Amino acid sequence: MHAVTVTPAPHSAPKPAHEWAVELVGIDKRFGPVHANKDVTLRFAPASIHGLVGENGAGKSTLMSILYGFYQADSGQILVRGQEVAIKGSQDAIGLGIGMVHQHFMLVETFTVLENLLLGHEGGPLLAPAVARARKDVQALERTFGLEVPLDALVSDLPVGVQQRVEILKALYRGADVLILDEPTAVLSPPEVAQLFRILERLRAEGRTVVLITHKLKEIMAITDHVSVLRRGAVVAEFATAETNRQQLADAMVGRKANLEVEKAPAAAGPVLLAAEGVNVVDARGVTTLKNASLTVRAGEIVGVAGVAGNGQSELLGVLSGMLPFASGTLTVKGEMLTAGSPYDPADARRRGLAHVPEDRLKLAVVKEFPAAQSAILGYHAEKALGRGWRLDWKRVTAKTAELMERFDVRPRDPSLRTALFSGGNQQKLVMAREMEKEPDILLVGQPTRGVDIGAIAFIHKQLVGLRDRGKAILLISAELDEIMALSDRILVMCDGEIVGELSAAEATEGRIGSMMAGVASGEEQ
Amino acid sequence: MSAGTGPDNLPWWATGVLLPVINVVLALIVSAIVILAIGEDPLGAMWTMVQGALGTSEGLGYTLYYATSLIFTALAVAVAFHGGLFNIGGEGQAYLGGLGVGLVCLAVGDMPWYLVLPLSVLGGAAFGALWGAIPGYLQAYRGSHVVITTIMFNFIASSLMVYLMVNVLIRPGQMSPESAQFDKATFLPLVQDMAAAIGIQMNPSPLNFSLFLALAACVLVWAFIWHTRWGFALRTVGANENAARYAGIDPKKVIIIAMALSGALAGLLGVNEIHGVQHRLLLNFPAGMGFTGIAVALMGRNHPAGIVPAAILFGMLYQGGTELIFDYPSISRELVVVIQGVVILFAGALEHMFRPALVRLFTPKPAGV
Ligand SMILES: Nc1ncnc2c1ncn2[C@@H]1O[C@H](COP(=O)(O)OP(=O)(O)O)[C@@H](O)[C@H]1O
Ligand SMILES: [Mg+2]
Numbered sequence: 001m002h003a004v005t006v007t008p009a010p011h012s013a014p015k016p017a018h019e020w021a022v023e024l025v026g027i028d029k030r031f032g033p034v035h036a037n038k039d040v041t042l043r044f045a046p047a048s049i050h051g052l053v054g055e056n057g058a059g060k061s062t063l064m065s066i067l068y069g070f071y072q073a074d075s076g077q078i079l080v081r082g083q084e085v086a087i088k089g090s091q092d093a094i095g096l097g098i099g100m101v102h103q104h105f106m107l108v109e110t111f112t113v114l115e116n117l118l119l120g121h122e123g124g125p126l127l128a129p130a131v132a133r134a135r136k137d138v139q140a141l142e143r144t145f146g147l148e149v150p151l152d153a154l155v156s157d158l159p160v161g162v163q164q165r166v167e168i169l170k171a172l173y174r175g176a177d178v179l180i181l182d183e184p185t186a187v188l189s190p191p192e193v194a195q196l197f198r199i200l201e202r203l204r205a206e207g208r209t210v211v212l213i214t215h216k217l218k219e220i221m222a223i224t225d226h227v228s229v230l231r232r233g234a235v236v237a238e239f240a241t242a243e244t245n246r247q248q249l250a251d252a253m254v255g256r257k258a259n260l261e262v263e264k265a266p267a268a269a270g271p272v273l274l275a276a277e278g279v280n281v282v283d284a285r286g287v288t289t290l291k292n293a294s295l296t297v298r299a300g301e302i303v304g305v306a307g308v309a310g311n312g313q314s315e316l317l318g319v320l321s322g323m324l325p326f327a328s329g330t331l332t333v334k335g336e337m338l339t340a341g342s343p344y345d346p347a348d349a350r351r352r353g354l355a356h357v358p359e360d361r362l363k364l365a366v367v368k369e370f371p372a373a374q375s376a377i378l379g380y381h382a383e384k385a386l387g388r389g390w391r392l393d394w395k396r397v398t399a400k401t402a403e404l405m406e407r408f409d410v411r412p413r414d415p416s417l418r419t420a421l422f423s424g425g426n427q428q429k430l431v432m433a434r435e436m437e438k439e440p441d442i443l444l445v446g447q448p449t450r451g452v453d454i455g456a457i458a459f460i461h462k463q464l465v466g467l468r469d470r471g472k473a474i475l476l477i478s479a480e481l482d483e484i485m486a487l488s489d490r491i492l493v494m495c496d497g498e499i500v501g502e503l504s505a506a507e508a509t510e511g512r513i514g515s516m517m518a519g520v521a522s523g524e525e526q
Numbered sequence: 527m528s529a530g531t532g533p534d535n536l537p538w539w540a541t542g543v544l545l546p547v548i549n550v551v552l553a554l555i556v557s558a559i560v561i562l563a564i565g566e567d568p569l570g571a572m573w574t575m576v577q578g579a580l581g582t583s584e585g586l587g588y589t590l591y592y593a594t595s596l597i598f599t600a601l602a603v604a605v606a607f608h609g610g611l612f613n614i615g616g617e618g619q620a621y622l623g624g625l626g627v628g629l630v631c632l633a634v635g636d637m638p639w640y641l642v643l644p645l646s647v648l649g650g651a652a653f654g655a656l657w658g659a660i661p662g663y664l665q666a667y668r669g670s671h672v673v674i675t676t677i678m679f680n681f682i683a684s685s686l687m688v689y690l691m692v693n694v695l696i697r698p699g700q701m702s703p704e705s706a707q708f709d710k711a712t713f714l715p716l717v718q719d720m721a722a723a724i725g726i727q728m729n730p731s732p733l734n735f736s737l738f739l740a741l742a743a744c745v746l747v748w749a750f751i752w753h754t755r756w757g758f759a760l761r762t763v764g765a766n767e768n769a770a771r772y773a774g775i776d777p778k779k780v781i782i783i784a785m786a787l788s789g790a791l792a793g794l795l796g797v798n799e800i801h802g803v804q805h806r807l808l809l810n811f812p813a814g815m816g817f818t819g820i821a822v823a824l825m826g827r828n829h830p831a832g833i834v835p836a837a838i839l840f841g842m843l844y845q846g847g848t849e850l851i852f853d854y855p856s857i858s859r860e861l862v863v864v865i866q867g868v869v870i871l872f873a874g875a876l877e878h879m880f881r882p883a884l885v886r887l888f889t890p891k892p893a894g895v
């Protein structure tokens with residue numbers, strides 16, 4: 001279908017001794033009935049960045065876990081620098097110069113950075129000489145790759161972006177020549193992404209090979225040299241990045257014409273349904289995490305809240321949904337005013353016609369251990385329609401869930417399957433279905449497409465616009481600027497716990513929002 | 527929809543039947559080695575235990591009488607477990623429950639047993655509930671872990687009972703710390719008498735009407751946990767407290783209610799022991815059943831359908847063990863405790879040891895798909 005056009009590294013890096021750093025040939029892997037990798041052949045050139053894209057469940061992580069020795073392939077070969085190798089565990093992979101940074105970091109939080117780097121490489125009963133040696137080696141690495149980390153800080157005190165750099169440093173310290181990064185940008189803010197990419201470019205310049213898995217095609221276009229597309233376990237397309245574009249990649253991922261743009265008419269905003277006035281939130285340590293927040297959301301509009309993660313958006317969502325008490329100020333929900341002392345919790349909020357899709361899906365929105373049908377009634381289990389009196393009638397619950405799954409295209413359509421076994425995108429569709437099913441007058445949405453693949457993103461966006469067009473008020477919080485700009489009719493920008501400015505959809509440019517996110521109130525581009 | 531398969535999607539009969547059977551068989555093999563080591567015949571000893579526990583109507587009666595108490599304490603552990611709480615205080619809650627039962631029975635005079643039973647059930651449940659709810663409150667509002675506080679409450683219950691029995695409830699003019707006997711009219715009917723009424727001959731044993739109460743409690747607990755909105759809230763709090771808060775469920779309230787219900791179930795042991803058998807208040811009547819209930823619940827996977835057979839198995843160990851000591855002079859009480867301990871070890875603490883192996887066995891081979 002697509003032309004396979006893999007060319008070796010176009011960069012003027014140190015001359016590679018082998019044509020390929022790593023070759024995966026005919027890799028096949030099944031998990032019971034799931035055919036996770038189908039006869040996959042991929043070759044990574046030295047001194048290059050190779051992108052790997054595909055929908056959730058396409059088999060990307062499985063393939064890389066095979067290379068890193070977490071799983072064994074059922075059949076196929078792995079060649080490292082032209083030599084066929086057997087990788088039986090991650091120790092073998094590390095020995096062959098292969099390093100991997102997982103989406104969930106594998107660091108000891110109560111150790112310092114240096115102690116984490118040293119872990120497993122103490123090389124003797126006494127720690128002091130090893131620490132001194134490691135410090136010297138690591139500092140040399142830091143200089144070579146522009147990877148700054150505070151070596152003596154506790155890992156738990158570091159922001160995620162820095163923790164990730166520690167992971168990269170750990171892999172390099174163990175001699176990684178090929179570095180695999182599984183969705184490294186999902187947890188990063190835009191400046192942190194930029195920093196990560198500078199590091200990856202340095203790695204390439206030093207002749208190392210980087211394999212980058214990401215859902216964000218923009219990142220693929222920005223930094224990779226080659227890109228391979230996986231669909232349902234098989235390689236369906238390969239390109240030199242310079243010769244492809246986002247649309248082509250998206251089409252290959254979903255296997256049909258993908259819709260990257262959100263279609264929406266101008267908003268017909270009605271009366272104010274949700275308002276906050278001078279709301280402050282003080283956390284347990286006495287820090288004011290939400291400062292004097294005021295906003296309105298009208299019927300029939302989507303108000304987006306942009307900001308680098310951790311600048312008060314989560315607290316805003318918490319207060320509005322009744323999850324978090326506020327210290328002062330007022331909330332007005334459908335005309336009814338609430339002050340700091342008023343009883344208001346998530347159950348009250350739902351009764352008032354306010355629904356909430358939380359930012360952290362697995363922590364709040366579903367119970368992983370429950371069958372989908374039980375996650376699908378979370379928050380609505382008191383509903384009369386689900387059974388008489390005290391009883392929960394599972395027949396009705398299951399039927400209801402099947403209906404939600406049908407309407408929101410949740411796959412597989414199995415209400416009895418455990419929630420954890422659905423992919424992120426399908427879990428999110430189930431949550432959206434549950435929260436939108438009651439046609440709430442107000443919908444709060446946090447990170448609706450985090451970790452969600454392209455097909456599901458388009459679907460979720462369409463549903464949100466549809467709800468808006470039916471005259472409902474939507475507050476959207478997202479770390480993705482593209483998403484905020486594509487969906488919002490008005491955009492609020494948060495910085496350091498404050499709402500620092502507001503832009504209409506027409507005024508908003510990435511540059512203006514970006515500089516407001518950095519604390520420049522006017523949003524003048526510098 | 528009810529029991530739910532484990533995290534690795536084993537079929538229910540593999541986790542619910544095969545795994546416990548493997549564990550029990552292994553425990554029996556280890557016990558056999560121990561018996562062999564002291565120079566006795568293991569097969570003979572095992573046969574004596576089985577025969578003693580099931581072979582006569584008297585042995586069977588004792589086995590089921592022990593099982594009755596264990597069902598109550600194991601259900602108590604299960605209810606708390608589904609709320610994410612590890613209630614180790616069944617012993618103390620049962621002790622206090624017995625006090626509640628005893629006070630009711632002493633107060634009612636010569637009321638007939640069928641009128642007394644609802645009152646004694648209420649009394650036992652209420653006292654047990656109180657003894658469970660206090661640690662629940664302390665965890666919900668003060669952050670003191672129930673594992674610690676329920677252990678402490680076992681000691682407090684024990685001291686309190688000694689004080690009450692020695693100073694307050696003791697029958698005047700008597701040395702041993704026991705209350706006056708209840709009126710004969712209040713005694714729960716023994717199963718042997720009920721059997722005789724329909725023409726079945728049974729030898730005497732303490733098995734009484736409480737057995738039916740225990741079975742009814744199993745059905746109610748099952749319906750509560752898996753078929754009510756309350757049970758759903760309980761399981762949500764147990765699985766993910768944050769998600770529960772998001773769903774508008776107050777975890778603090780649920781924790782207190784779960785501990786109260788758990789304590790109430792443990793307290794019903796008092797109905798079996800005090801109302802059904804002893805017919806007076808005395809010391810130490812829970813006799814460790816509160817602790818053994820933890821092992822029974824673990825082995826029964828915190829599900830009533832598993833708890834009933836597990837309770838019967840442990841009842842057999844108690845009763846068969848007694849026979850064993852009787853028949854084999856070289857086997858002492860302590861050795862029987864060792865055998866019980868080995869079963870608890872394999873069926874309770876190490877219950878998941880063979881799980882990975884089973885998972886491998888049940889995962890379809892790549893070529894086979
Ligand atoms: N350990 C496992 N056991 C069973 N199935 C698995 C396991 N790991 C992954 N899978 C399945 O294999 C497929 C590919 O998963 P994965 O490699 O994680 O996809 P991706 O990283 O592209 O999202 C999915 O259908 C997933 O459910
Ligand atoms: Mg993945």
